[in-house]
Amino acid sequence: MxxxxxxxxxxxxxxxxxxxxxxxxxxxxxxxxxxxxxxxxxxxxxxxxxxxxxxxxxxxxxxxxxxxxxxxxxxxxxxxxxxxxxxxxxxxxxxxxxxxxxxxxxxxxxxxxxxxxxxxxxxxxxxxxxxxxxxxxxxxxxxxxxxxxxxxxxxxxxxxxxxxxxxxxxxxxxxxxxxxxxxxxxxxxxxxxxxxxxxxxxxxxxxxxGDTAEGPVPEWSEPPVLITGGTGQVLHERFYDVAVAACRRIGRPALLVNRHPSFLPESLPDGVEWLPSAPFATVMPHVAAVLHHGGIGTLARALSSATPQVLLAHGVDRPDNAERLHRAGVAEWLPVTHWDEERLAGLLARALDDDGYRERMAPLAADAASENSVxxxxxxxxxxxxxxxxMTRPDPRERIARLTPEQRTRLAAMARARRDV
CATH class of the missing domain: 3.40.50.2000 (Glycogen Phosphorylase B;)
Known part of the structure; x- marks a missing residue:
């Protein structure tokens, strides 16, 4: 294989x-x-x-x-x-x-x-x-x-x-x-x-x-909000600034996980701990909520532990992922044009105050954590x-023959646009 x-x-x-x-x-x-x-x-x-x-x-x-x-x-x-x-x-x-x-x-x-x-x-x-x-x-x-x-x-x-x-x-x-x-x-x-x-x-x-390293169960006096923008660098430069400011605004401690120090705010306020990496399989069930970028691995891990999640989704697949979660009624999100600490703080506070979230999420959590998928x-x-x-190449004429009238009209419009460009 x-x-x-x-x-x-x-x-x-x-x-x-x-x-x-x-x-x-x-x-x-x-x-x-x-x-x-x-x-x-x-x-x-x-x-x-x-x-x-x-x-x-x-x-x-x-x-x-x-x-x-x-x-x-x-x-x-x-x-x-x-x-x-x-x-x-x-x-x-x-x-x-x-x-x-x-x-x-x-x-x-x-x-x-x-x-x-x-x-x-x-x-x-x-x-x-x-x-x-x-x-x-x-x-x-x-x-x-x-x-x-x-x-x-x-x-x-x-x-x-x-x-x-x-x-x-x-x-x-x-x-x-x-x-x-x-x-x-x-x-x-x-x-x-x-x-x-x-x-x-x-x-x-x-x-x-994904297979992920495990670690000891963390101990906090108050469960923090987990802030993560994933392991890549395809991230809006304001992501961590807005996320940290929202946590500070509602007075919640935060655990910020990011392996690229250049993305960090110039100074982290009291109550915000930074780690370059963390064993999410162990950490996620014990945080109060996760504030993240909308990456598929992060959202699936949050679903598996029934952890409330709020998304600052921008770029590539993240807005689509976030909108799917929102339509399913399991998360809130903000597009980049609406990123400000007051609005984000409101969404985060609402997620933290939703006492029935984990109970409602139990069936989806069990499904997301199931080994049946693999x-x-x-x-x-x-x-x-x-x-x-x-492997044989598809014949474009066969594909066109299978198109609906609406799809043919859209394809023709795309062809005209390409010629114009």
Whole structure:
């Protein structure tokens, strides 16, 4: 089993958990991902193929920050980012790594949706069976936009890599990424139904909580508010300032967890403790509430412990995640245009005063913490063993023939807009 993923904790740790499940079922598991996760992968007893260095990983996170927050603001800058960080060359390296470890009839590739293109290329070249795994609904919601960026901004670089492996360049990226038959979504049905739903053939497996270090149960005189913006650097510069100010306004202690000191306020007030990292599996059930950025891993962990959550969601998938939680009635959130300490303090105080929240959340908490989700993923992956398939490109004419009249009208409007641009 070759697992390929890219990103931060929310993108990588669920794959580590899936890998551990597969290893416990007797499979040989290798995780291809960033060097920074070496310790987590080793702790799970899995083999690690690093795709970079820990220092290079942090440099890339810093470099990618502004483009991930708003990739349409400077499309040319996205191309420069790829070139500067050698991302096209990395794709080629990953294809070669897959092919070096591929044993016909015995190997399955499990790749992160959108970024796991090396798996699709290996499928075309060698018939490698591939499962694409999405960690957040936004990977499907944003696919038309991502497809346009891949074709019109990054197309020349991708074309060169595809041709170097004897493959035709991709012209329909949405169709290409959706052509894999086995597509697994790491969220439950209720979360899917609270927003734009994934395509019908996608299996909604449920949340897969990432493997995380455990620690002693913390002791506080008063349970604090946990403040975290995740492990990446794709974060609005005001996030921690507003969050800390809101806690101070209502007189609540706070535990601020962030491994990038440059994001911290210049000085932390009394009652705010800072840690570069914390074992959320242990800490989350014991805090009063969690004030976070809307990352999928953080919200799933909060759901699993029935911890009240308020979100300052900005960039990439976070507003979509936050809106889904709000529609389901399990969290409050603010878009960046409404970030101020008074408004946030009001939402936070209301969440803290909701005495019935944890009781109401008990059924969802049990579902979010269930080990059944990772078993469903493993069973679908195992179903691909021995099914070497030749991946065929989707025919654009067939896709157009299946469109509804409304979809055809929208597609025509997009084509006219592209010509105008």
């Amino acid at each position: 070759l697992l390929i993923t890219h990103g931060t904790n929310g993108d990588v740790l669920p794959f580590v958990r899936i890998g551990r499940e597969l290893a416990e079922r007797g499979h040989e598991v290798t995780v291809m991902t960033h060097a920074w996760f070496a310790d987590r992968i080793a702790a799970a007893g899995l083999r690690h193929l690093p795709i970079d260095t820990a220092e290079g990983y942090d440099r890339h996170l810093d470099d990618a920050r502004q483009f991930m927050l708003d990739p349409l603001k400077d499309p040319g800058g996205v191309l420069e980012l790829y070139q500067r960080n050698g991302l096209f060359e990395l794709l080629a390296d990953e294809v070669r790594m897959i092919e070096a470890h591929y044993r016909p009839g015995e190997t399955v590739v499990v790749a992160r949706h959108t970024s796991g293109m090396a798996g699709l290329m290996a499928a075309e070249r060698r018939g490698v069976p591939v499962a694409l795994v999405s960690v957040t609904p936004h990977q499907y919601v944003s696919l038309p936009v991502v497809g346009e960026i891949f074709r019109n901004v990054l197309g020349r670089g991708y074309d060169e890599i595809f041709r170097s492996f004897g493959l035709r360049p991709v012209r329909d990226w949405t169709g290409y990424l959706m052509s894999v038959k086995t597509q697994l979504a790491l969220w439950p049905e209720w979360f899917d139904a609270a927003g734009q739903q994934a395509p019908g053939h996608v299996v909604r497996c449920g949340f897969v909580l 078993r469903v993923v493993a069973e679908h992956v195992e179903g691909l063993l021995g099914t070497d398939q030749i």
